Amino acid sequence: MELVRDTYRQPEEYVKGIPLVKSFAEALGPLQSFQPQPDDLLISTYPKSGLETLKETPAPRLLKTHLPLALLPQSLLDRKIKVVYVARNAKDVAVSYYHFYCMAKVHPDPGTWDSFLEKFMAGKVCYGSWYQHVQEWWELSRTHPVLYLCYEDMKENPKREIQKIMEFVGRSLPEEIVDHIVQHTSFEEMKKNPMTNYTTVPHDIMDHDISPFMRRGMAGDWKTTFTVAQSEHFDADYAEKMTGWELSFCSQLGVVLSGNHSRRSV
Template sequence: MENDESVLRRKLEMVCGVPLFWSTVEEWAQVESFQARPDDLLISTYPKSGVAQLDKMPSPRLAKTHLPVQLLPDSFWENNCKIIYVARNAKDVAVSYYHFYQMAKMHPEPGTWDEFLEKFVTGEVAFGSWYDHVKGWWEKRKDKPILYLFYEDMKEDPKREIQKVLQFLGKDLKEDVVNKILHHTSFQEMQKNPTANYKMVPKAQMDHSVSPFMRKGTAGDWKNHFTVAQNEAFDSDYKEKMKGSTLQFRTEI
């Protein structure tokens, strides 16, 4: 990737009303025509929602996406592929995404925290509205083989959540294997793993001195960033946008 403004910090482009990276839009025909196989496993999240913890799970071919449900290639639905969706509370996602925008220069300039939070709330960030994303996948689970997990639950009791994944995949692993998975998918281990922490990406593209790709991995860090006024405004807007949904999140554990 070239280190210049023609490639880095470019504006997002729209696909069916969803803002995406220019590079994704250029290859959109290939994305749309992707041919899933019936035994593929798809892991889907809104960005900065903790998907890396599932990477080492036993599976057939593994695909990952941040796409909202309406933009997923049709072949996944046609082949009835199993999908694991991981959702994280909006406030922590906003904070984590802000730091990611700062260090990962494929994003547009994030501006100040206050400016970025406004963009997040209005869905003017890569992959669009968090609210639409989590609600869309939540509704889709009613008629498709989707296991919907929560980041906060994974932090609280990772073994319990791994057992949910194993049951969903029809896998029965010995206790020692499960414990190895727990160890290697812990935040501390993943943070040290060069295949997970993106430390091999050139600094011109991802500046880890600004913020590491895997920053804290906690639930509740939003309290260190939101002002009282921001929190009140966010809560009011959140209540309106999530009205009518049975989807509920914990903002701390």
């Protein structure tokens, strides 16, 4: 029997040394002429996404990207647009990204988990290296208005992190409204919401039978996928690439991923 191929899967295309889904790479040209507004707020995380359909969006606008700095429109940096950056521990990102590659068929076939993990560690997945991404946005925070947050901190105390964001953008809200935001931005609520769970996307493009877009959202879920050998191999590579950086991340709530660097309050 002839196997049916996933016709939506695209090859990767390198832009400035960074691998991207071909259609995303082709969209970067027009993006470079994007003109930000002074009260725009850029939300950046690793990986996947872009800036689109913003021309008709009223101010203040929320812009979302997963682009590394090298591919970001220079105008966003020149105009000192405020940035909220959210980082997550590398092991959970690798597992989540693998499942996303499997279900979102715009990506190349991810192959086995073991082979995908090697590509992730080498930065040969779409949007490039996790290490470079978290490091360069942290470095940018020295000269640019960047609020650098950790996913695990948001899981542990979402109200505290939301209050950090409000202070950063110079807004205040009554406590009951903040509590309402905390409730409706919880992973459990967003997983049920068609506006955030991508269940309206055609099955041929995002196959939720393979994996839901919002899968588990747990800190430390990597332990269900990594073998002991993979974990040890990853930790050694991680320690080498993160040596000398002030950044560290929790591999699960309350446990800092090992590496020769100190945790700095972010």
